[in-house]
Each structure stands twice: as structure tokens, then as C-alpha cells.
Amino acid sequence: METSVYRFIFRYSLRQQVVLLILTLLSFPFLYASLDLPKQIVNNAIGGKNIPNNILGYPVDQIGYLMVLSGAFLALVLINGWFKYKINTYKGRLGERMLRRLRYELYARILRFPLPRFRRVSSGELIPMITAEVEPLGGFIGDALAVPVFQGGTLLVYIAFIFMQDPILGGAAVALYPFQGWLIPRLQRTVNQLGKQRVRAMRQISDRIGETVSGVQEIHAHGTAAWHLADISHRLGDVYDIRFEIYQRKFFIKFLNNFINQLTPFFFYAIGGWLVIHGSLSFGALVAVLAAYKDLAAPWKELLDWYQQKEDNRIKYEQVVEQFHLPDLLDETLVAAPPPPDTPGDPAAPPPRLTGTLSFTAVTLADDGATPVLEGVTADIRLDRHTAIVGTGTGRDEMAQLIARLLLPTSGQIRWNGQDFTRLPESVTGRRIAYVGPQPHLFAASLYENLLYGLRRPPPDSGAPADSHARHRRTESLAAGNTVLEPDGDWIDYAAAGCDGPESLETRVTALLRTVHLDDDVYAMGLNQTIDPDQRPDIAARVLAARQAVETLLTANPKLGRLVERFDPNRFNTNASVAENLLFGTPVGPTFAIDALAANDYVLYVLDKAGISRSFLEVGHQVAETMVELFSGLPPGHEFFERFSFISFADLPAFQAILAQVTKDGLDRLDGEARTRLMTLPFRLVPARHRLGLLTPEKEANLLAARRLFAQNLPADLRPAVEFFDPRRYNTAATIQDNILFGKLVYGQPQAQTRVSAMMAEVVERMDLRDCIITVGLNHPVGIAGSRLSGAQRQKAAIARALLKNPDLLVLSEATAGLDPRTQARIHAGIHENRRNRGLVWVVQQPAMAKNLDDVLVMKSGRIVEKGSYDTLNKDGTLFHELMRAD
Amino acid sequence: MSIIDEVECLRRIPLFANIEVPKLKLLAFTSERICFPAGDVLFRQNEMGNTAYIILDGEAHVLVDTPGGPLDVATLRRSDIVGEIAILCDVPRTASVIAETDLTVLCISKDTFFRMVMEFPQIGVEIMRVLAQRLEHTTRQVRQMAAAVAVPASAPA
Structure with missing residues (x-):
């Protein structure tokens, strides 16, 4: 430069x-x-x-x-x-x-x-x-x-x-x-x-x-x-x-x-x-x-x-x-060059397979003259066998990263079948080696995109496009010395995952989720996602069938039926909020959001037309009185405000003032803002939950009438702002779970949540819907650096990502250390199954895990002190034996 | 049944007899009301628990496991409180409670319960009194039954 x-x-x-x-x-x-x-x-x-x-x-x-x-x-x-x-x-x-x-x-x-x-x-x-x-x-x-x-x-x-x-x-x-x-x-x-x-x-x-x-x-x-x-x-x-x-x-x-x-x-x-x-x-x-x-x-x-x-x-x-001028900058050809083709003249051919032996000769890794992290490491790693790395002190993860070609040695040589391993471009190592460290990184995208991340390969350059805008973009890229590859092209190397297209890849990913024991989590994520029925009509149809099945089950079994109050156009749902009862649908966007209803002209019109504006205001007044009575004695910031109160601590004085004014002048003399404030409160009432006894059967009947008026008179421009509950239609704005249940959990039933979840899981299984929901769950955004997933979920996702690309060599560095023992056992079994006849290098967190691997390298403070099979090493007098006993 | 009835019920409990009505209302409002059908188990002996129950309606049996099988030591009715021992001292449940009829209870979480005890010391005193009474009652009952079935005098007290 x-x-x-x-x-x-x-x-x-x-x-x-x-x-x-x-x-x-x-x-x-x-x-x-x-x-x-x-x-x-x-x-x-x-x-x-x-x-x-x-x-x-x-x-x-x-x-x-x-x-x-x-x-x-x-x-x-x-x-x-x-x-x-x-x-x-x-x-x-x-x-x-x-x-x-x-x-x-x-x-x-x-x-x-x-x-x-x-x-x-x-x-x-x-x-x-x-x-x-x-x-x-x-x-x-x-x-x-x-x-x-x-x-x-x-x-x-x-x-x-x-x-x-x-x-x-x-x-x-x-x-x-x-x-x-x-x-x-x-x-x-x-x-x-x-x-x-x-x-x-x-x-x-x-x-x-x-x-x-x-x-x-x-x-x-x-x-x-x-x-x-x-x-x-x-x-x-x-x-x-x-x-x-x-x-x-x-x-x-x-x-x-x-x-x-x-x-x-x-x-x-x-x-x-x-x-x-x-x-x-x-x-x-x-x-x-x-x-x-x-x-x-x-x-x-x-x-x-x-x-x-x-x-x-x-x-x-x-x-x-x-x-940006570093003496030890990686060679450009290592990072971005295309792979040397197996068959000369065919750039699309897959990179060479990584088999044979990796030989370390006197490899030292030092960081700026400090004590070397690895010193004089000499070892042969057979790529068709499974090698465990155990030991004490530093250097084990670095050893794994050297094998994965992430780090380059300060001195010494690493040769792959006699060839200089450090000169192998990343287009080969990235395709043939997978590394999972103790704290893998996920990118801020959907879980699915993260799992497919390892399959990204530059698509073949299709040359100048026909579209004039695209052609202009391409010319500009060239003029500025940038790459002309477009990120939204198809970068997925389906063949690497052993698949022939998007559908089979989805199936493969779903299977891998089971291997790494992430399927239940993704299923739960899927239940809480929404889908666009126009894009996935197959899933929407099955969800509707599951809704039917759930209804049948709830009707046939009163014990279960008691747990769910389904949405019925002709009945008031006491386990849903007044807002949901009035809309009889899910709000889309802010127009009909629960706190905006009292200020919404159309809603006020409907309440007027139904003749319940006045009684609505009265209920709002009663709710305000109750809230002020219950919560005004509590200190600011008390968690009860957040969890239970309809009125925040900051708003309490305003409501106290409104109540005082009502006592003095009556409800009819309130100004517009105070009215709106009181009118907001009843919308949040869930009669079965709050048990305030404010909604009489007569008021419920009036609200039902208002519900009908709301739907009948809804102007066309407001139509997109609400997605009505329709027993025969998929609700675009609601989660899959809500679409299946099509109702509310009944308050006051012991373990309603658990029992209903179990019932739904059974229906989903029976309708063969589970894999569909998992597919939807894969769209779950993982957040910045995967922060919306738990540590264990990130770890599992990283292992699945590594396995998906079918590497010749899988390098794990305490990759399962953060998981509980039962999950570890399950995942370890899956990894061994996956790696049969293929290379595996595993920095194990417990020496005992080495029992299932062919070779063991024992390291101590950056040097290899023992090597051999588990049985030859597990004897009195070896460091390995000592480590085993200490564990 | 609305929160007003629940407060009425709470007021009849000696534990809460001296507490102002708004506080009881808050307790009721922040607690969940649950209906158990007859025969359902509220909790079993030796389970860990973090909820106390106040009976609002219906009847429930308190059963203690003994070498001779479950022993019915008490019947709970409206305004009885049960399950507070487990949340008071983090021990497993000392008895099982089973709904005899359809049962409506108010579930008071450990969190809410301690908040009330902290804020109103007289509840603490009342708890001591009620616990002592209950201990005395249980002991007497076990002794009587032990005598009745001629179990040796070293039976658990």
C-alpha cells in the first residue's frame, strides 16, 4: 500500500x-x-x-x-x-x-x-x-x-x-x-x-x-x-x-x-x-x-x-x-485467492481433500518476545484418526488453532503430506477444516444464516449483468478496485453440505439441530415467531389443521378444555384484555396498540355508537381509584409497579389529581386529556386475572356489541392496522403458538402453561408440524454477537455450523465445556458418530474424554510431554494418569 | 368472586386480622387465584415449594406420610392458610395437601409473603402463635391415634 x-x-x-x-x-x-x-x-x-x-x-x-x-x-x-x-x-x-x-x-x-x-x-x-x-x-x-x-x-x-x-x-x-x-x-x-x-x-x-x-x-x-x-x-x-x-x-x-x-x-x-x-x-x-x-x-x-x-x-x-502496514500481514493469496483446482482448468472444482498427516517440527509460537506459548512442539497428527489434546498450562488452544491454520508458527515447520501447511490458502482450509473454540462468535443475523455461514463460497462471476443499474454498479466497483461479487447472490455451497438445494439443506440443518441438542430450543423460538402465510402457505395450512386438532382435543377432554378459553366471535373472553375483546384481533403497528386506543378517533366513535362511552369512563375511574388505593403507599421503583400496576409511579400524582377533580366536579366536567387517561385504563383489564369485579355481564354484552360495530364500520384505510381473529384464517400478526391455540390460557388453573404446552407439543408432533416450526424458528435473529442466545445455545449453534460443512478435519477446543454433563454426553455421541472415518482433533476439558479418541497428546506449559493411546498412557507414573486422578 | 370477597376471607385469618384493608387488597391483587378440582394435589410432602395457599372456598385434607401409610392430620376450610412452613424456612413440604372438594385458593408467593412479614411485624407474631397451636394440635392428634392403633410408645411425635 x-x-x-x-x-x-x-x-x-x-x-x-x-x-x-x-x-x-x-x-x-x-x-x-x-x-x-x-x-x-x-x-x-x-x-x-x-x-x-x-x-x-x-x-x-x-x-x-x-x-x-x-x-x-x-x-x-x-x-x-x-x-x-x-x-x-x-x-x-x-x-x-x-x-x-x-x-x-x-x-x-x-x-x-x-x-x-x-x-x-x-x-x-x-x-x-x-x-x-x-x-x-x-x-x-x-x-x-x-x-x-x-x-x-x-x-x-x-x-x-x-x-x-x-x-x-x-x-x-x-x-x-x-x-x-x-x-x-x-x-x-x-x-x-x-x-x-x-x-x-x-x-x-x-x-x-x-x-x-x-x-x-x-x-x-x-x-x-x-x-x-x-x-x-x-x-x-x-x-x-x-x-x-x-x-x-x-x-x-x-x-x-x-x-x-x-x-x-x-x-x-x-x-x-x-x-x-x-x-x-x-x-x-x-x-x-x-x-x-x-x-x-x-x-x-x-x-x-x-x-x-x-x-x-x-x-x-x-x-x-x-x-495497516504490518510486517507480518498475512499473504493476500492465502486469504482471498481461489483454491487450486483438483483438475486443472476447472475453477469450479472443489478444493483438494485434507487427508494424510500433519507434521509439526520444532514449532514455537511466541507473542512479541514474551515467553513462548508453545515451544519446540514436534508431533504427527494423522488426519484419518481422532486425536485428543490434554494437559496443564497454556498452549492447548493455541495448538488447536495452529492445527486449524488460524495461527501461524513463529518458528518451526508444519507440513501437510510434505507440503508447507502454512501456504495453504483459506479457500482450502476454510472449506476442509472446521474449528470451534470455547467462545465462538455468531453474527447479527438469523440463526439459519449463522448455521450456513461456513458454506459461504464466492459464487462464479456471471459477468456484466443486463440490468443497467447493476451494470453501473459493477463499473463503479471496478473503477474503485473493489470486488464485483454481489453479497446477495447465492453464496451457499450446497454440495459441501452434501445437499442439492435449499430444501434438502433445510432438512439437513434440522437433523443437525438434533445432533447438537438444539432442536427443542429452536422449536420454542419457532412457536414465538410469526410467518407470512403468503410465503409459507404450507406451514400456514398445517398450523390451521393443528388449530382444528387442538379444538377437537379441548372439546373432547374437559380437563384440558378448562385450561383454554378459545376466541369465539360471539362470546366475551374473560381471559383476554378488554382491548383484545373489542378489537377481536391483533393490532398491527401502532394505530390500535393497547395504550393508543383511548386516543383513537375510530375507537371513540365505536364506543359512542355502542352507547358505552360513559360506562367505559366510569370503569376507568374505578380502576384508577383502585390503583391509587393499592399502590400509592409503595416506595418509588417498587417492582409491583412494573408487574402489577396499571399506573406507573411517575403517573400516580396526575391520577390522584384527576380523582380529586372528579370528586369535586363529577366525571362529566373532565377535560380531554384527563378523560383520555381514564379511558386508557379499562382496555388493559383482563377480568379473570385482575378480579376487580368491574365488568358486569351487561357490560360484557355491550362490549360484544361494540366488537361487532368495530368490525362492521372499520374504514378501509384502517383495515391493515388490525388482524382479526378468524377461526378459519391464519392470523398473520400472531405467533404460531397463538395461531394454534387460538385462545387464551385460563387464569387460575394449576400448571395451565405446562399442561397446554405438552398438549400442543403432542398435537404438533402428531400433525408432523414440528420440523416446520423448527424451520421457522431458524429465522430467529440471534442479536449482536449472538447475545439473544444463551451461552450454551451459541456453543451448540457453533458446533452445528462446523458439522454442516462436512470438514475433513474438525478441531474442537473445549467446545462443549459450557454445557451440562447430560447434554455433553449426548452431543459427544453425535460428534463421534459424525466423525467416523474422518479427522478430529479435540482439546478436551476432561482427560477422561480422551478414552474415546485414538491418540492422546499430553501438553505441559506449551510443550508436548507425552503421546500415545489412552491405554498406553493411563498408567502409573505418567502425567496423563496424574491428570486423570486429579479430575 | 371478586377481590372484595378475597379480602373478606383474608380478614378472617388471624394472621391478617390486624392488617389494614388496602394492604390486604394489595396482597390479594398481587397474588394468583387458582381453582383445583376435587382430588387434585396442591403439593406433596418432601417437595420443595415456594408458595403458601389461603383457602377461599372448598375443603382440603392435610396428609402426613407415616410408616403406617398416609395419615389425615387436618381438614382445611375457608380462611385457613397452609404451606407457609416450607416458604418460611426453605425445608421441603412437611405434609401433602389434597383437594377434598373443588377448591379455590389464593397463592401467595414466597416473595410477596416475606414482603408482608417484613412490613407488618404483627404478622410475624401471629405466625408464631398459629404455628405453636398447630404443633400442639398435630402432636396431640398423633398421640391419640398412636394410642388407638396400639403402636409402641416410641412412635414419631
């Missing part, structure tokens, strides 16, 4: 810079003409001097001449504008392309960082480098050549003009330029140093912010927010000082420059005047020189601005790029 910004600019944009320059120079005559023309219009056309008789053979009078010149002026204005527009767009496009290239290059370099590098550089530092720090470069690159050449050229022309008028005055005009040219870079150097400091200080701040975000739990757990505030305040103070210093110096340079510029006219007046008085210089010449000098100031100022900007960008570039 180019070490200086100008090398970068010239290497990738020399041609464009020249074009830009030519365009700029071409625009110059037009600019000049547009300045000159007004003089002609005023002096000749309006003043009536030198009017030609004809133009291009057409005779003209004065008015005609004026019109022609004015028309020419308008044309010049247009041409100038057009030039400016074209030049600026060209500059902008060039700058953005170069910026894109730079960012892409920097990102590509992150992917080539050796892994230990990430212990020293945080994402908090890397992110602003690629995003914010290089941003100003985009604006500068278009000016990099054109501005100095153009402004410098203008300056030279003016200077030449002055010299032609009078060499002495010319000399006087430029006399101070050498001094300025010497002084300003010197002053600028300090500013540059400060600029560097500022960048470093800002990076540390980003690093601290990143640390705060990842360690926020500890901050709260230890109550150390004050320290972090002090720390950040101190750092912001540093940045403030630096920036203020920069301002002072920058403006001082400007001041000095201005002063020196004004110094020269002083000489002109003094010396030039003296010369004129003595008659050795004509008066006209002095005036001309003075005017010319005034014109000098503009390009000179532009040049100075440009110089400061250039220095700024030069430093930014260097400071960013130096962070």
Missing part, C-alpha cells in the same frame, strides 16, 4: 487528474471572455462606439449589436456554469472513488491481520480510521493537482505581467515570497504535529467508548461510572487543548500571511511613488502594477489554503496507513 497520499493519488488517478487539469485550463478562456464582455457591452454597444456593420455577414444596428453581445454574455454564463458543474462532479466522483478504494483496501487489510494483532488493536480504534478519519481525503483528492497548477499558473502569469511592466517593482512584488515560502511551512510543521496528536487522542477516546460499551455490565456492577466520566472528561480536555492550540497557530499563520501581503503595497507606495516623482517610472505603470498585485492576493491565498489542507490530509493518510 502506498505510504504517501500523493503516491496513492498518482498511482490510481493520474489520468483523471490530468483530465481535470485540462478541463480546468479549457474553462479559462471562457472565464476570461465572460469578464471581458461586459466591458464591451458597456463601452461599445451601449456607448455606441465601434459598432460593426455586420456580424458574420448579417447587417446589424446598435440595438441588434447590443442584443448579440448580451446573448453572447448569457451563453458564456451558461458555458462557465457548465464547466464548473462538470469539473465539480468530476472532482466529486474521482474523490469518492478514491475514498472507496482506500476504505476497501484498509478493510481488506484488516482481514489480513494476523490474529494476535487483535489483542493490541481494538475495534474502537480501527472503526474511526476507516470511517471518519479518511473522510476528508475524498474532498481533497479532486483538488490535489488541479488547484496548485491552476492557482500557481495564475500567480505566475500575474507575476510575469508585473515584471513586464517594471522589473524592479516586479522584484519588489515577489521579494517577500521566498521569506513566506520559508516561514509558513515551518510554522505549519508545529500545526502538523498537533494534528497528529489530536488524531491519536481521538482514537483513544473511541477506544474508551468501545470499552465502555463492551464492559458496561462491570461498570454498573462496580458502580464506577464516575471514574469513567472523569477519564473521558480528562481525555476530552486533552483534545480541547490540542484543538485550541491548532486554531491559534492556524490563524496566526493566516494573520502573518496577510500582514506580509500588505507589506508589499507599502513598498509599492513608498518606493514606486518615489520612482514616479523622480520620473523613472510612469504613473500609469504604477497603477497597473498595483492593480496586478491586488489580483495576486487571491491565488496566493488559495495556494496557502490548499497547502494547509494538503498537509492536513497528508498527515491523516499517513497516520491511518501506518496502522
